[in-house]
Amino acid sequence: MTVNPLDAFRAELRDWLAQNCPEEMRDGLMTEESICWGGKDWVFTSDAQRVWLERCAAKGYTVPTWPVAYGGAGLSRDQEKIFHEEMGRLDARSPLQSFGIWMLGPALLHFGTHEQKLQYLPPVARGEVRWCQGYSEPGAGSDLANVQTHGEDKGDHWLVNGQKIWTSYADKADWIFALVRTDREAPKHKCISFLLLDMKGGGVETRPIKMISGVSPFCETFFTDAKIPKEQIVGEVNRGWDVAKYLLTHEREMISGGGAGLSGGGRALGAVIKDTMDEMDATLRADAMRCEVNSLAIGLTLERYKDQAEAGQGAGDASAMLKYMGTELNKQRHELMMNAGGSDALEWDGPVGNRAGDWLRTKANSIEGGTSEVMLSIVSRRVLGLPG
Amino acid sequence: MTVNPLDAFRAELRDWLAQNCPEEMRDGLMTEESICWGGKDWVFTSDAQRVWLERCAAKGYTVPTWPVAYGGAGLSRDQEKIFHEEMGRLDARSPLQSFGIWMLGPALLHFGTHEQKLQYLPPVARGEVRWCQGYSEPGAGSDLANVQTHGEDKGDHWLVNGQKIWTSYADKADWIFALVRTDREAPKHKCISFLLLDMKGGGVETRPIKMISGVSPFCETFFTDAKIPKEQIVGEVNRGWDVAKYLLTHEREMISGGGAGLSGGGRALGAVIKDTMDEMDATLRADAMRCEVNSLAIGLTLERYKDQAEAGQGAGDASAMLKYMGTELNKQRHELMMNAGGSDALEWDGPVGNRAGDWLRTKANSIEGGTSEVMLSIVSRRVLGLPG
Amino acid sequence: MAKLVMNEEETMLADMARGFLDDACPVSKLREMRDAGVTSDAATWKEMADLGWAGVLVPEEAGGSDMGFAAANVIAHEMGKTLAVSPFISSAVIAATALRQVNDARALGALAKIASGDVTYALAVDEGIKFDPEGVQMEAKADGNGFRLNGKKQFVVDGASADRLLVLARTADGLTLFDIPADRVGVNCDASNMIDARDAARITFEDVEATGEDVLGAVDNAMDILKPAINAGQAALAAEMTGLSVGAFTMTVDYLKERKQFGVEIGRFQALQHRAAHLWCEIEVTSSAILNAGRKLDEDSSVAETAVSLAKARATQTAILAVQEGVQMHGGIGMTDAFDMGFYMKRARVSAEWLGDYSYHAEKIAAERGF
Amino acid sequence: MAKLVMNEEETMLADMARGFLDDACPVSKLREMRDAGVTSDAATWKEMADLGWAGVLVPEEAGGSDMGFAAANVIAHEMGKTLAVSPFISSAVIAATALRQVNDARALGALAKIASGDVTYALAVDEGIKFDPEGVQMEAKADGNGFRLNGKKQFVVDGASADRLLVLARTADGLTLFDIPADRVGVNCDASNMIDARDAARITFEDVEATGEDVLGAVDNAMDILKPAINAGQAALAAEMTGLSVGAFTMTVDYLKERKQFGVEIGRFQALQHRAAHLWCEIEVTSSAILNAGRKLDEDSSVAETAVSLAKARATQTAILAVQEGVQMHGGIGMTDAFDMGFYMKRARVSAEWLGDYSYHAEKIAAERGF
Known part of the structure; x- marks a missing residue:
């Protein structure tokens, strides 16, 4: 047998x-x-x-x-x-x-050298080194390629100066991977390098940003004459945008996964609904059903895209769809959970825990990693081929 | 007392x-x-x-x-x-x-001479003369000022040639008021005159357009050397766009009224819901409640705008809001009525009458008299002052 | 493990189907039929049978191609794109699945006739305005060795052209499924004048005699046979609706690229771009539910209920959005009968109701999720 | 006939209120209070009282300005724009309206203290997570000539700072409304740590003694007194929420005009334009419902229920949309605590629940419409 x-x-x-x-x-x-x-x-x-x-x-x-x-x-x-x-x-x-697992890993596995993989990945896998991501800059918003943080070529190292924003948990991270402009003249997508920086190696400071949810998952991060050895680059010099784009696609799928409830958070709405069945009115129930239907279908779509990837069909720009649908769903789900919680949910750390904080946190889902509007524009232009 | x-x-x-x-x-x-x-x-x-x-x-x-x-x-x-x-x-x-009551009346009352009012309005009020409206032209779509129908100045009359489309009930009308280009050189909004044409006076032909609802409320209307005496103009020569704009505002309020259910049609959803209460599921009921809430509030808004007009505050561009909200509501209401009707509503002239035809007819509400998209752009630019 | 990706056979089947349908069943064909007052097309169904579609769920021993439920969905999806007229769902999917549950020679014979396209079936369940098989009241009273059927059915899709009817009726201790010829004495069929110009009928049964031979499966236990059949039908219908969504969406995006207003292509207007993009996202998500329903049915058609309800619920919402956006974005021309979008809108509406509307299926999912 | 247009006095009142509030209660004031852990502002309430706001619904004989419900809505609307902190709705609207129904000297005395701002009130109704006055279970057991109150209330807005409480409790044959001082023996008040940084409390009642003097209106007939008061409170809250919507919307449109992305103002992006325009339309429609509720209350506050529910239902949906769009259109900055939009979002959420959520009010309208 x-x-x-x-x-x-x-x-x-x-x-x-x-x-x-x-x-x-x-x-x-x-x-x-x-x-x-x-x-x-x-x-x-x-x-x-x-x-x-x-x-x-x-x-x-x-x-x-x-x-x-x-x-x-x-x-x-x-x-x-x-x-x-x-x-x-x-x-x-x-x-x-x-972020080492979600972001650095895929970047290195795809673009890194064997030595880089051996050096950086096992500590991530063992939970020994914590990474954060330095993409956005103040004022750039959705225009991620608008990088001003500059790395001056000093022969064996780059001298990095500038500022990043929305660096998640930078205050708690050991290392940061960041987009740095390594050519002042070249056009937007051909002047950026993808560098790896030891945050405790000097020249890096962080300041947490307090969010409406009351916590500070994001920081501002400042680079002042930070020295980055030349080998701490992923991919080629000035081709960091390729790495960033690859990771953006990856990030979209990841963020969407949270929304579709494939991670633990997804069970929450169903549980809340069951708990408050008696007090749940017809409108809330109808909305929750719609949410559940969409949640299941988006979850299957994430599975489908993974199966496609395995079959060699990368999601590419279509991953913008996952990001958009997953995060909008997650926001809606938390709106419904607030509704289901009634006045109990209106207190910080009240009878239903940090439900309000979680709800407010979800509002960033459709902004971080590319806004819903940017996602729709990507689908419109690059998937549907509409002009403009 | x-x-x-x-x-x-x-x-x-x-x-x-x-x-x-x-x-x-x-x-x-x-x-x-x-x-x-x-x-x-x-x-x-x-x-x-x-x-x-x-x-x-x-x-x-x-x-x-x-x-x-x-x-x-x-x-x-x-x-x-x-x-x-x-x-x-x-x-x-x-x-x-x-259309004589809704459209010609307001135009003449505002822009017409006393003689014109005496000549044209009483027959409308008595139901003796039926009017239709000649605005849109093939291919122009939302760009109403894009008028190609031409009136050549022949001294005591204009010789009109061209084509109109979406002329409601033109095949049943006696007279038509139409936008005609009376100057080939002047810019778009300064070359148009608002003319009154006897449809039985020669040179006017109509052809009904069959719509998806199965009926033909709209026509194409053709002018071939139609002679229009010079006195059959409302307002000044080449200033017809002023009259048209005034009427568009007026029309928006009127169309919205249909949607808000201030006319007889508005009672329909409530009645259908009461009739099918037993078979109505939770989702349909929740949607119907939302529709009813919006319907009442839009109805009040129409009342408010009328009261404002009486107080000398014209709605102006804000009337685009009435048109948009009223027609979108009406479409939604008919979707719900189809849903409530189940399979009985899927037959032409079935057990619930012409419900499907009425439903399909409403799809034109957000297109005729300016699309919902045009209404939103009017609000965005002229009311909110957003650029572009 | 079955993957949520179309495999090579499915891709080939879709390509082949598209080729045939674009040629044999463009929307203009439906228009001609509508204008002629004709609601069924036996000749084309024969051709489809020759392609193996009528027997897609019929075992090879009965002359079928036995390709499975996912394959049936692929065919239905392609049919939806051009609004092809056929009794595919009624006969090749629902009736074939029902008959297949019955493991006897008579059923095998019936399946052979379905596969060859010689006999078509329709499912007569609805008695009120909504799909509710468990609530069927039509009576099949025991009478000697057989039954007498009395009652009315409505919205019997493909019912006016069907050779045979699967009729659900109430017997002493439950529901029983009868398989009877449409021309049996006492069966009166009134073709309904449907908005989608397709075949549906109201059928009355007056003292219609049925023998034990006419019963499919066990007396009082219709659902053993019927549930898998309904599951399969709902999935195929959901696939058809999603094809319809794709068809309407493609017309719309093409129009956005061509049509100019105020001097530019309307597809440059960002508000329309985002709405089109949103619709594409919805269709993409619904497609996953369709694919999943096919896979789950192929695994075990009797327990695929939740997967199927998810597919039908999503397909219904998506198709209605697709045709609404389709008409609105086309402006006035989308409202004219001369343009095809109206056919998509009407078919979407009929399909939304058939075999359970959005709410029916959402409630099934809610029940399964415990609320 | 009352017109659905702001009259001259109302316009002047709004202008005056705006002037005062922009100066005395900008959002930065709420921020300071939040940072200091303070939830009420007696000094500003005194100033508001001097402006006649605390007595807006108090008869002139009791020192009130007696401007009526529509005027109260005007003030609340302006307060919503800057998220001004005050016990206006609890004290000046709800309590004043309740006391006014009682035509006696004691009530007149209480009204005078409300009008002067010397005494503030809070309404203690909720016992579960949702507003449900008819379902109140808290017991007021007859005891000698008086009552003993036992039970718990939650979400008592302005409850931690209130001098007096209107408490709804169940007596032998119905509901009874008590007017008792917040410091009476057995009343225990726990300030809730609210997301909107405003005053609300959970209050427990342990053998609290109340006499017949403490009963407002008739025993077992609380609703005669309370219904008009709740109507008035709901309308004012709806007006406040609509002011909040206007405040959030104005910030958003200003941002759309200023902020550049990809080299142009983001307000040039048509998708954002249409969403902003849609939101404006929603606010405009809701404003009509607010105006109407004020007019109907001024005609007869005891039968204005449907008009008030319409206002609160619409205001809730609109405010939630306004803050969602406000945060999303501001991007990352809208999510930071340093920016004011978060305060609007949190207040909208709290107001959405207070005195009945969307669904509560939609159901009232449905009931009135017969479905």
Whole structure:
């Protein structure tokens, strides 16, 4: 009797999870408080969180699809699906979240040298180094290629001066990857390099920005004569926009995933609705149904795009659709959760926790990583071929 | 004891209506079949329809706010409100509908000479002459001032050649008011005259356009060497755009009125909902409530704009709002009525009458008289002062 | 694991179908039929049968091509693009799926006739204005060894041209599905004058006699047979509606590129661009639900209910948006009968109601999600 | 006949209010209070009282300005534009209207204290997460000549700073409205940490003694007194929300004119233009409902329910749209605490819930329309 290799993988994984996922990590939570971000300064919120990270890292399960050589588990697309299904079955928390996983990883895996991958990726996979992203600049808004931060060529290094904004968790990060203008004359898309900077290497300062949700997930980041060795570049000099564009596509899919509820947050609306069924009026119920229908279909679309990618059909500009639909859905879902919470949801840390803070946080979803308007324009021009 | 003059008017009117409105005319209907359009070729659908028109015309009640000299009853704004309230109380049909009342009347009352008013308005008020409107031209779409129909100056008359489209009921009308280019050189808004043409005076032909609703309320209208005496102009030569603009504002309010349900059609959704309550699902009910809320508020807005006009504050460009909101509402209402009708509504002249035809007809609401997009652009630029 | 990507066979099937339909069933064909007062097209159905479409869900032993539900969706999707007229969903999808649940020689014979296109079926369920199979009241009273059927059905799609009817009726302890010829004594069929110019009928049953032979599956247990069939029909209809959305959308985007107003192509106006882009996003998301419904049906057609309801709910909302935007963005010309958009709008409306409207399916999903 | 146009006095009142509020209560004032953890501002309320606002609904014989409900709406509307902090709706509108229904010397005395600004009131109705006065369960048990109140209230707006509370409780045969001092023994007030940085509280009542003197109106008949008061409060709140919408909208349109992206003002982008225009249309339509509610209340405050529900339903939907568009169109900066838009968004959310959300009021209208 032959056993389907996928079935065997599933059985083995299920076993491993049963034995290794601590009980406290089986609540499926994805809140600001429960997430493990890792990094040099990370303080584990519980022993269980530390153990769970260490065990997963040892198996490559913090970055299941990365190659084993770089700290991953080398899972295929089918195995990855099974991995998420089995994690979901246990309501297991994600062992580690990080911009290193979401953003730096894909950039290096696609554009980096073997040495760079070996140097930077395993610490990310083990949760030892925390990264942040330096793209936006003050006043540039949606015009991301409008980079003013400048890197002067000093032979063996660049001398970087300038300012970034909306750098998520920069105050807590160890390293930053940033778009830097390395040519003053060349046109917008041919003057930018994608550099890697040690934030504790001198010349980098951060200042948190307080948001309407009351917290400061974003910072302003200032570079003053920061010295960046020449080898800390991803891709070629002045071709950093290619890397950035690649990552933008990737980021869109990632952000959309949050919205479609494939991550833990997605279960929230359904749970809230069940909890408040008795008090829920007809209009709220009708709106929640619509939201649920859209959520399921957007989730399937994310799956479809992943399957397409595996089949060699990259999403490209169509990923703007995922970003747009996923984030708009997420905003709507949180509006409904506020509505369902009534006056209990109107207090900071009231009876329903930080629901208001989470709601306000979602308002940034359709702005960060490219606004909904930019996404629609990308679809209109590059997918539909409309003029202008 | 003094009697409030408005109360006295109401009492008298109520009496008159009770005695003069035929029983058959007390069904509040406003369907294609029930409307009396008047005109030389009009065939009354019933004796009651004829009697009702004649009695109203004799009192000036077909055009209650027009001056008595021109066939109206000279009612004030307050009296007009009472007139509509009392008509509504009896569910009385409107005795006469016509483009002469809605469009030619306001144009002549504002721009016409006393002679023109005396000549053209009383026959409209009595339902003896039916007018249509010749604005749009093929290919011009929303760009109404793009007039190619040409009137050559022949001393005592213009020789008109060209083509109009979307001329409502032109095949049934006796006269047409039309925008005609009377100067080939002058810029777009200074070359157009507002002319009055006898459609049976030679040189005018019409061809009905079949619409998706299955009927042909619109026509193409062709002018071939049509001779128009010089006195048949409203306003000055080459200043017809002023008249047209004035009428567009007026038309927007009128079309919006249909949408807000101040005319008979507005009661339909409420009635349908009550009839199908048992079969109505939660989503439909929630949508119908939203529609009802918006309907009431848009109706009040129409009232407010009328009250403002009476107080000397013309709506001007803000009338674009009425047109936009009213027509979008009406489309939505008919979508809901189709939904409420289920499969019964999917047959031409099925168990719920011509509901599908009425639904399809509403799709033109947000196109005719200026598209919703044009209305939003008017608000954006002229009301909000946004650039572009 | 089944992937949410069209595989090679499906892509080829779609290409082939598109080629045939563009040629044999452009919208102008529907227009001609409408103008002639004709609602069915037996000759084209024969051609489709020759392509294997009538037997898409019929086992090979009965002469079918047995391509599966996802393939049926692919065909329906392409049919939607040009509003092709055929009894595909009624006969090749719903009836074939129902008959397939019955594992006997008679059913196999019926399936063979469906596959060859010699016999067409229609599903007679609705009695009120909304789809509600569980609420069927029409009576099939036991009478000797058989039954007597009395009652009225409406919105029987493809019912005026069908050779046979699947009739759902109430028996002593539940619902029973009858498979009877449309010309049996007591069956009176009134063709409905449908806005989409397609075949649908109101059918009355007066003391119609049915034997045990006419029962499909077990007495009082219609749903065992009918549920998978309805699931399959709803999925194919959702696919057809999504094809319709794509068809209407393509016409609209083409128009935005061509049509000039105020001196420029209207497709340069950002407000229209964003609306077109939004509509494209909606269609793209709905397409995932269609693909998923096909995959789930192919896995197990009796438990695909949620996936199918998701597809039909999304397809309904999307198609209605697509035709509304289609008409509005075309302006006056979109409102004329001479232009094709009206046909899309009317078909979308009929399809929105058939086999359960948005709300019916959204409620199914809500029930499954526990609220 | 009352016209749906602001009359001269109303226009003057609005101008005057705007002048005062821009000066005394800009959004920066709310920001300062929020940063200092302060939720009420007695000094400014005194100034407002001197302007006649606290007594806007108090008869002249009690020292009020007695300007009527439409005038109260005008003031609330202006307050909404700058998010001015005051107990205007709780005290000057709701409590004053309630007390006015009671035609006795004690009530007149209380009204005088409201008008002078010396005493402020809060309305304690909610017990669950949604507004539902008819469903109040808090018990006021007959005890000798008086009552004992036991229970909990939440979302008592202006409750932490109020001198007196109007408390709705259940008595033997219905609901009764009590007017008691906030510092009576057994009343425990917990200030809620509200997202809009305004005053609201959770209040518990433990064996609180109340005499017949403390009852407003008749025992078991609270609604005779409370219904007009709630109507008036809802209308004023709707007016405040519409002022808030105008405030957020004005900031947004100004930003569209200034802010450049890709080299041009973002207000040139047609998609944003149309969205801004749509929002303006919504605000304009809602304004009519506000004006109408004021007129209807001035005609007869006890039968203005539908007009008021229309105003609150529309105002809620419009304000939520206005702040959503406001944040989105401002991009990242709109999300920062340093920018004022967040204050508008949070206040809109709180106001949306207070005194009945959209759905509560839409259901009232549906009920009145017979479905």
